Amino acid sequence: xxxxxxxxxxxxxxxxxxxxxxxxxxxxxxxxxxxxxxxxxxxxxxxxxxxxxxxxxxxxxxxxxxxxxxxxxxxxxxxxxxxxxxxxxxxxxxxxxxxxxxxxxxxxxxxxxxxxxxxxxxxxxxxxxxxxxxxxxxxxxxxxxxxxxxxxxxxxxxxxxxxxxxxxxxxxxxxxxxxxxxxxxxxxxxxxxxxxxxxxxxxxxxxxxxxxxxxxxxxxxxxxxxxxxxxx
Amino acid sequence: xxxxxxxxxxxxxxxxxxxxxxxxxxxxxxxxxxxxxxxxxxxxxxxxxxxxxxxxxxxxxxxxxxxxxxxxxxxxxxxxxxxxxxxxxxxxxxxxxxxxxxxxxxxxxxxxxxxxxxxxxxxxxxxxxxxxxxxxxxxxxxxxxxxxxxxxxxxxxxxxxxxxxxxxxxxxxxxxxxxxxxxxxxxxxxxxxxxxxxxxxxxxxxxxxxxxxxxxxxxxxxxxxxxxxxxxx
Numbered sequence: 001x002x003x004x005x006x007x008x009x010x011x012x013x014x015x016x017x018x019x020x021x022x023x024x025x026x027x028x029x030x031x032x033x034x035x036x037x038x039x040x041x042x043x044x045x046x047x048x049x050x051x052x053x054x055x056x057x058x059x060x061x062x063x064x065x066x067x068x069x070x071x072x073x074x075x076x077x078x079x080x081x082x083x084x085x086x087x088x089x090x091x092x093x094x095x096x097x098x099x100x101x102x103x104x105x106x107x108x109x110x111x112x113x114x115x116x117x118x119x120x121x122x123x124x125x126x127x128x129x130x131x132x133x134x135x136x137x138x139x140x141x142x143x144x145x146x147x148x149x150x151x152x153x154x155x156x157x158x159x160x161x162x163x164x165x166x167x168x169x170x171x172x173x174x175x176x177x178x179x180x181x182x183x184x185x186x187x188x189x190x191x192x193x194x195x196x197x198x199x200x201x202x203x204x205x206x207x208x209x210x211x212x213x214x215x216x217x218x219x220x221x222x223x224x225x226x227x228x229x230x231x232x
Numbered sequence: 233x234x235x236x237x238x239x240x241x242x243x244x245x246x247x248x249x250x251x252x253x254x255x256x257x258x259x260x261x262x263x264x265x266x267x268x269x270x271x272x273x274x275x276x277x278x279x280x281x282x283x284x285x286x287x288x289x290x291x292x293x294x295x296x297x298x299x300x301x302x303x304x305x306x307x308x309x310x311x312x313x314x315x316x317x318x319x320x321x322x323x324x325x326x327x328x329x330x331x332x333x334x335x336x337x338x339x340x341x342x343x344x345x346x347x348x349x350x351x352x353x354x355x356x357x358x359x360x361x362x363x364x365x366x367x368x369x370x371x372x373x374x375x376x377x378x379x380x381x382x383x384x385x386x387x388x389x390x391x392x393x394x395x396x397x398x399x400x401x402x403x404x405x406x407x408x409x410x411x412x413x414x415x416x417x418x419x420x421x422x423x424x425x426x427x428x429x430x431x432x433x434x435x436x437x438x439x440x441x442x443x444x445x446x447x448x449x450x451x452x453x454x455x456x457x458x459x460x461x462x463x464x465x
Contacts, residue, residue, distance in 0.1 A: 053331075053335065053369060062324070065324055067324070067327045067331075068331060069330075069331060069334060072327050072330045072331055072334070073327075075326075075327070075330070076323055076324070076326070076327040079323040079326065080323040080324070093307055093310040093311050094293075094296055094298070094307070096306070096307070096310065097298045097303050097304070097306070097307040100300070100302075100303040100306065101298075101299055101300050101303050104300050104302075104303065105284065135284055
């Protein structure tokens with residue numbers, strides 16, 4: 001548990017995969033925190049003052065000091081609470097560099113992929129996503145060294161950063177009748193997903209998939225209504 | 233003098249991402265083999281060492297490649313632990329340094345590249361505004377964080393200095409091409425003074441080619457983008 005006198009506040013939003021990453025990291029370290037749910041249509045003074053540059057979630061506020069950007073927050077948690085729980089980043093500098101490389105890759109490619117998009121946009125993105133997943137499968141093979149996770153036997157930095165997306169992966173898989181981490185094309189990633197969702201920390205933080213589906217459907221309806229209004 | 237390391241840098245004289253790695257290695261007093269790449273005809277070594285992105289810079293240490301400039305900077309700091317430190321020791325200060333280096337790469341630099349890429353005056357003006365706004369935020373960040381020290385990193389060049397300082401030749405190139413100053417004694421006095429110090433620092437001054445070389449490279453890029461766009465239409 002967090003040492004006495006540590007105040008941790010996470011400014012977040014239930015459906016954000018970037019917020020999920022931070023929740024996973026906090027849980028893995030066994031840290032208590034206060035979750036502050038934002039209304040993204042009406043951002044709080046707390047959010048705007050603690051993240052004036054980007055005005056977005058997640059923001060972790062530790063003893064009054066804000067840390068922004070999910071990859072920076074997760075590394076901060078690992079470093080500020082180095083004595084608590086397991087380390088998320090590996091000890092060896094080259095392995096750390098490889099982990100950071102793949103997290104940068106994930107951040108450059110996955111948020112742009114097909115999740116939450118229209119049918120037309122999804123079809124275009126499909127090929128790109130397949131290439132991305134192929135590379136991640138290779139990464140998992142190299143990093144896991146025969147174990148399940150990028151971190152080996154235990155969840156590490158890359159697992160946390162990819163893991164934040166699993167809720168949305170499951171939601172869009174259900175909506176589209178597919179499996180993003182297809183066992184035929186990407187067997188290691190498929191196995192990774194199965195093991196990941198069974199983790200206590202994942203069960204504790206993953207948003208309800210039905211709720212995500214309902215949200216996505218509402219967004220599509222809203223977008224269609226707006227398009228119809230614009231064209232009439 | 234440090235022992236000779238099995239260390240190669242695949243880079244480009246004019247790439248800010250490679251420049252920052254060279255300056256970092258200079259700061260650490262580490263010797264390496266500098267292998268200038270030809271991005272129009274990529275070498276086997278580059279393709280093999282960075283199969284995912286096929287980009288520079290790549291640092292190869294003991295035969296093992298490290299890719300992505302900010303990842304490389306952290307690697308250099310963690311392997312060659314003698315002073316000066318590139319990242320601060322304290323976790324919160326490290327997070328702030330990572331934030332602003334990320335801001336340079338995610339906001340400032342892409343906006344600046346957008347000025348080069350713009351095909352209409354409107355688009356260009358919008359990108360110029362974005363770049364100026366980003367510079368303004370960095371000026372504020374320097375005012376808040378540097379506390380009277382010469383660099384973002386304190387007494388010596390650090391992570392944010394490397395990220396921002398390596399873009400100086402390009403900011404100057406764009407000024408020569410389009411007439412807009414992004415670092416200006418009037419608008420951004422702290423950064424103007426900081427830029428002078430950075431350029432003159434021993435670790436940096438040999439690594440910053442004249443901005444005219446960047447101008448030439450910029451014009452080549454513009455021609456390439458225009459040709460690609462014409463081919464697509």
